[in-house]
Amino acid sequence: MAGNVSTLVYVAKHRQRRSLKDPLWVRVLLIGAALLFVGLFLLVPMASVFAEGLKKGWGAYFAAFRDPDALAAIRLTLLTAGIAVPLNLVFGLAASWAIAKFEFRGKALLISLIELPFAVSPVVSGLVYVLLFGAQGWWGPYLPSGEHPWLGSWLNGQDIQVIFAVPGIVLATIFVTFPFVARELIPIMQVRGNDEEYAALTLGANGWQTFFRVTLPNVKWGLFYGVILCNARAMGEFGAVSVVSGHIRGLTNTMPLHVEILYNEYNIQAAFAVASLLTLLALVTLVLKNLVEWRHRRVLEAATASTTRQFIS
Amino acid sequence: MSLLRPQRSALPGFGLSLGITVAYLSLIVLLPLSAVFVKAAGFSPVEFWQAVTSPRVLASYRLTFGASFLAALANVPAGVILAWVLIRYDFPGRRIVDALVDLPFALPTAVAGIALTAIYAKNGWLGQWLEPAGFKVAYTWIGVWVALTFVGLPFVVRTVQPVLEELEPELEEAAATLGATRGQTFWRVMFPALRPAIITGFALAFARAVGEYGSVVFISGNMPLKTEITPLLIITKLEQYDYRGATALAVVLLVGSFTLLLLIQLFQRRTRGARA
Numbered sequence: 001m002a003g004n005v006s007t008l009v010y011v012a013k014h015r016q017r018r019s020l021k022d023p024l025w026v027r028v029l030l031i032g033a034a035l036l037f038v039g040l041f042l043l044v045p046m047a048s049v050f051a052e053g054l055k056k057g058w059g060a061y062f063a064a065f066r067d068p069d070a071l072a073a074i075r076l077t078l079l080t081a082g083i084a085v086p087l088n089l090v091f092g093l094a095a096s097w098a099i100a101k102f103e104f105r106g107k108a109l110l111i112s113l114i115e116l117p118f119a120v121s122p123v124v125s126g127l128v129y130v131l132l133f134g135a136q137g138w139w140g141p142y143l144p145s146g147e148h149p150w151l152g153s154w155l156n157g158q159d160i161q162v163i164f165a166v167p168g169i170v171l172a173t174i175f176v177t178f179p180f181v182a183r184e185l186i187p188i189m190q191v192r193g194n195d196e197e198y199a200a201l202t203l204g205a206n207g208w209q210t211f212f213r214v215t216l217p218n219v220k221w222g223l224f225y226g227v228i229l230c231n232a233r234a235m236g237e238f239g240a241v242s243v244v245s246g247h248i249r250g251l252t253n254t255m256p257l258h259v260e261i262l263y264n265e266y267n268i269q270a271a272f273a274v275a276s277l278l279t280l281l282a283l284v285t286l287v288l289k290n291l292v293e294w295r296h297r298r299v300l301e302a303a304t305a306s307t308t309r310q311f312i313s
Numbered sequence: 314m315s316l317l318r319p320q321r322s323a324l325p326g327f328g329l330s331l332g333i334t335v336a337y338l339s340l341i342v343l344l345p346l347s348a349v350f351v352k353a354a355g356f357s358p359v360e361f362w363q364a365v366t367s368p369r370v371l372a373s374y375r376l377t378f379g380a381s382f383l384a385a386l387a388n389v390p391a392g393v394i395l396a397w398v399l400i401r402y403d404f405p406g407r408r409i410v411d412a413l414v415d416l417p418f419a420l421p422t423a424v425a426g427i428a429l430t431a432i433y434a435k436n437g438w439l440g441q442w443l444e445p446a447g448f449k450v451a452y453t454w455i456g457v458w459v460a461l462t463f464v465g466l467p468f469v470v471r472t473v474q475p476v477l478e479e480l481e482p483e484l485e486e487a488a489a490t491l492g493a494t495r496g497q498t499f500w501r502v503m504f505p506a507l508r509p510a511i512i513t514g515f516a517l518a519f520a521r522a523v524g525e526y527g528s529v530v531f532i533s534g535n536m537p538l539k540t541e542i543t544p545l546l547i548i549t550k551l552e553q554y555d556y557r558g559a560t561a562l563a564v565v566l567l568v569g570s571f572t573l574l575l576l577i578q579l580f581q582r583r584t585r586g587a588r589a
Contacts, residue, residue: 037391038410044432046420048431091333094330102331119571120346121523121563123545124547127349127559132348206325207326236419236423257423285419290411
């Protein structure tokens with residue numbers, strides 16, 4: 001009890017000290033300005049998605065999801081994220097193990113290179129794959145023979161299409177979501193140090209046992225955090241995927257691309273209905289993200305420096 | 314190989330994990346990115362110069378960099394006020410507002426784009442009041458600015474928040490004891506401490522805005538010379554099979570954002586050094 005009372009007194013004092021600092025009118029003004037800004041720039045757009053989606057009632061709303069093209073788009077989005085996220089997860093674990101557990105030259109450069117995709121415009125992220133695998137291939141037009149058998153041409157010869165097909169969409173998605181998991185894991189692993197791993201090795205565990213039984217449980221929340229963010233971006237990516245997709249309905253349309261097509265065809269209500277599903281995904285992502293932050297604040301504090309940069313693209 | 318040999322670590326798996334990292338990084342990021350530069354290296358200087366300085370392209374730079382700058386600038390006061398309110402005051406819904414700040418990170422850009430367009434269009438929730446007042450937002454550069462302000466909103470908030478949280482209350486008390494007014498305390502004591510975080514947040518928001526595509530294309534109207542952003546021009550050129558033009562513009566965007574990123578890193582290293 002005594003502890004509780006002293007905490008209360010401390011909180012009260014603290015509150016008082018704080019509230020003494022800014023006069024009421026300043027507080028009201030600033031809170032008002034902040035709420036107005038958040039309302040105008042965040043809440044109103046979000047509310048409008050649902051309002052426009054439900055404009056013609058629930059029947060029309062659900063009809064938008066019964067369209068075979070919409071279902072195909074949802075399937076492709078799930079498939080893309082289902083490939084991109086696990087691959088970046090494995091990469092994130094490997095990169096953070098190498099970077100956090102060992103000292104080597106060029107580490108700072110390696111970290112910068114891992115973050116590179118965040119600095120690239122989504123459109124350019126798609127373009128690079130068109131240049132590599134597109135019909136013209138890499139360097140193709142500049143070689144004397146015209147269509148020289150470089151990467152793209154070779155793949156076309158094998159009847160494997162990358163651009164305007166699913167592999168290109170998956171590649172572009174992997175590119176834009178590349179740093180998410182690694183960015184979260186590296187600082188967390190660095191803070192934890194190597195002592196527990198040494199202890200496990202001394203007690204006779206082998207490398208994999210140490211990794212799966214000691215390292216992985218220690219970073220699981222940071223890993224989950226990185227995966228949530230990676231998944232949200234993978235499912236929502238628009239610019240990069242738009243460049244490589246070719247917009248073939250029912251075949252190479254992801255959900256965001258399907259929204260664009262519906263919108264451009266003036267099928268506004270259906271566009272917003274599908275968009276509302278993506279908005280729900282964003283809200284679930286925010287809730288999960290905050291739950292992890294709230295429950296594991298200390299673990300993630302090491303990574304606060306990184307969280308501001310994680311979405312640059 | 315001695316360059317890569319780890320020092321002071323008896324843990325296994327260095328070769329494997331670094332091998333996976335470097336191989337995957339090279340295949341997914343470095344090789345594709347280098348394709349842009351290799352391709353651009355095949356252009357003659359004159360050809361490259363013409364591709365990146367045609368009137369339509371120059372107009373797109375003005376819009377992209379201008380609107381991005383103004384959007385990042387608007388994010389500074391908004392971000393500082395939001396960070397201040399979230400750290401210093403307690404009010405109902407504070408946690409929800411704090412969580413919502415990340416919405417532009419989590420919401421797919423295309424969704425943000427059509428939502429903002431719907432709001433600011435002639436018959437939209439806000440457009441129906443703004444347009445009769447002579448304030449046209451959708452399909453003008455102001456619409457581009459609105460979308461980029463939305464996209465950049467979280468950066469200043471999230472860079473300033475931790476710094477503000479760690480600021481010693483004793484500093485403010487000392488200033489007050491010495492006779493400073495609240496305003497003087499903020500501008501002379503707190504603002505200088507927040508300045509590096511504000512500059513970093515501004516630069517991150519600016520860098521993000523320059524490359525932004527999805528949230529802008531719907532609201533901008535995409536009129537050549539007027540409301541056409543550079544990333545869109547890249548797509549337009551690709552659709553016309555003008556791979557050279559698209560590549561040249563991509564080089565400009567890449568060099569621009571890499572320079573910004575480098576400046577941010579140098580700036581952060583300098584301020585960290587100054588603090589230590």
